[in-house]
Amino acid sequence: AQSVTQLDSQVPVFEEAPVELRCNYSSSVSVYLFWYVQYPNQGLQLLLKYLSGSTLVKGINGFEAEFNKSQTSFHLRKPSVHISDTAEYFCAVLLNQAGTALIFGKGTTLSVSS
Amino acid sequence: NAGVTQTPKFRVLKTGQSMTLLCAQDMNHEYMYWYRQDPGMGLRLIHYSVGEGTTAKGEVPDGYNVSRLKKQNFLLGLESAAPSQTSVYFCASNQPGTGDSPLHFGNGTRLTVT
Numbered sequence: 704a705q706s707v708t709q710l711d712s713q714v715p716v717f718e719e720a721p722v723e724l725r726c727n728y729s730s731s732v733s734v735y736l737f738w739y740v741q742y743p744n745q746g747l748q749l750l751l752k753y754l755s756g757s758t759l760v761k762g763i764n765g766f767e768a769e770f771n772k773s774q775t776s777f778h779l780r781k782p783s784v785h786i787s788d789t790a791e792y793f794c795a796v797l798l799n800q801a802g803t804a805l806i807f808g809k810g811t812t813l814s815v816s817s
Numbered sequence: 818n819a820g821v822t823q824t825p826k827f828r829v830l831k832t833g834q835s836m837t838l839l840c841a842q843d844m845n846h847e848y849m850y851w852y853r854q855d856p857g858m859g860l861r862l863i864h865y866s867v868g869e870g871t872t873a874k875g876e877v878p879d880g881y882n883v884s885r886l887k888k889q890n891f892l893l894g895l896e897s898a899a900p901s902q903t904s905v906y907f908c909a910s911n912q913p914g915t916g917d918s919p920l921h922f923g924n925g926t927r928l929t930v931t
């Protein structure tokens with residue numbers, strides 16, 4: 704069985720500060736990993752994904768994430784956040800085969816204040 | 818290009834009433850999904866479909882039925898609504914394959930059951 708754990712339900716930060724949103728996964732097989740963002744009253748949008756290759760992946764809006772196989776983690780980072788980054792962020796895992804739906808973590812609410 | 822469109826956007830039902838949520842996608846995607854989102858629970862998969870005429874159960878299928886009579890549409894039905902089904906429902910779609918196909922989400926349907 705696979706699962707996704709987002710370690711923080713809420714992360715408050717000040718504008719221009721760095722931020723890390725933590726995600727751990729459990730799976731006995733290789734996985735694809737994703738981060739999605741949900742702005743208020745909207746559906747989810749893909750931020751970035753890890754399929755294979757370089758363990759550091761860059762996404763939209765200045766976000767990046769690092770895949771760490773030994774620690775089974777896929778933490779999301781941004782060196783300097785903006786007010787507009789306030790949103791809910793979801794980590795998700797997909798088994799490395801076709802036809803399996805994404806399993807989402809419970810989400811982390813990022814609140815950026817001035 | 819509309820992407821994934823959900824109707825209605827809002828609905829209030831009384832316990833025991835029935836309704837159908839409609840999801841339509843114009844990207845010719847094979848796979849479609851219904852998720853529900855509840856505070857602190859993330860997104861949980863209700864049912865999904867890997868092609869026209871096929872459906873499968875997800876994590877929380879009880880109390881819901883689905884149909885995929887046309888490739889572009891995926892319907893979610895509640896036969897006898899219960900207050901526990903108060904939630905925000907999201908439809909999503911993607912193409913099968915290597916995982917390099919992000920989910921495209923609709924903007925959600927907010928359902929309240931009183």
